[in-house]
Amino acid sequence: MANQIENLWREVRELSLGTEIDHLASPPSPVQFLRDYVSQSKPCVISNAIAHWPALKLWSDPAYLTGALSNDLVSLHLTPNGCADAVSQGSTGDLCFASAHVEKVPFPEALQAVRSSSKGKSVAYLQQQNDCFRTEYSTVASDCDGDISWATEALGCSPEAVNLWIGTDLSVTSFHKDHYENLYAVVSGEKHFLLLPPTDVHRLYVRRYPAANYSYYRDSEAFKLELEQPVRHVPWCSVDPYPSPEREASERLIYPLFFEGPMPFHCTVKAGEILYLPSMWFHHVSQTPGDGGYTIAVNYWYDMQFDIKYAYFNFLQSVSYESSSLNPILSWREDEDSESGDADMSP
Structure with missing residues (x-):
């Protein structure tokens, strides 16, 4: 079985995905998008798709956003290290799935917290899943389109959620899938994606970790990470694709399937571009700020089809995998009710 699974990683690249992410110079027709990308579960980056958005010109100016959203309360996510929805070490030394401290604050205060973030003290990130762009940021919603028209026609439905993300290079999103x-439309700055197809699930070493939440105490500027009660477990990936030099050797020993397997796909999505990220693709996200000192993105979540591809994925992840030359990988199976939502806590 080991050889067959390892062959699968390579064959899906040779037969379907290639070695690089496709870049389209203009938006595809709905038929082309459905035929060449959605049906093949194949990512692509599209240029010249949002050039008409007022947001591209307006949102790089903090004064514009602060003025437009001066009376709006938004969800501010705070962590000590910029890693929310990620595997972290708890107070007892055990690993847990850590979520950010979240509080509602006026947008001007929140944006200032983002721009003044400092790793080791407090890293602020403006985001809230569950359609935050059309709720918390409705005042500036007209600066963008309500949907991606050619995607809406191709997929046969409107977006279930539209989310806004504002952060700095200190905020990083760990590997996960949605x-x-x-x-995923970038408005200011750049987003850097590492991508792995669903076929590579065993390489991500997904395990179940007890859920925990950060609490932030403003008077002492201290964080405390506490386990949820009652205990809830979340399936998550703990692979760090960019370990520090002093940790790299040990990380390669702990996660050999990731570091010794085929290279992840990499793409940078610049302001004015859209990434199509197919459902169930694993992705790790970092960012580079733009002129305003932050990165801004708006992403549109469309319901996936729970079709034969989903059945294939569930079968694959249920298979125990043991390489003849590497450490065994225990099988795992998701409990959909316990999974954290994008969690694309994607920046």
Whole structure:
């Protein structure tokens, strides 16, 4: 079985995905998008798709956003290290799935917290899943389109959620997947994606970790990470694709399937571009700020089809995998009710 699974990683690249992410110079027709990308579960980056958005010109100016959203309360996510929805070490030394401290604050205060973030003290990230762009940021919603028209026609439905993300290079999103077709539009700065197809699930070393939440105490500027009660477990990936030099050797020993397997796909999505990220693709996200000192993105989540591809994925992840030359990988199976939502806590 080991050889067959390892062959699968390579064959899906040779037969379907290639070695690089496709870049389209203009938006595809709905038929082309459905035929060449959605049906093949194949990512692509599209240029010249949002050039008409007022947001591209307006949102790089902090004064514009602060003025437009001066009376709006938004969800501010705070962590000590910029890693929310990620595997972290708890107070007892055990690993847990850590979520950010979240509080509602006026947008001007929140944006200032983002721009003044400092690793080791407090890293602020403006985001809230569950359609935050059309709720918390409705005042500036007209600066963008309500959907991606050619994707809406191709997929046969409107977005279930539209989310806004504002952060700095200190915020990083760990490897995870989402059960949505994701159209990810960058408005300011750049987003850097590492991508792995669903066929590579065993390489991500997904395990179940007890859920925990950060609490932030403003008077002492201290964080405390506490386990949820009652205990809830979340399936998550703990692979760090960019370990520090002093940790790299040990990380390669702990996660050999990731570091010794085929290279992840890499793409940079610049301001004005859209990434189509197919459902169930694993992705790790970092970012580079733009002129305003932050990165901004708007993503559109469309419902995925729970079709034969989903059945294939569930079968694959249920298979115990042991390489003849590497450490055994225990099989795992998701409990959909316990999974954290994008969690694309994607920046």
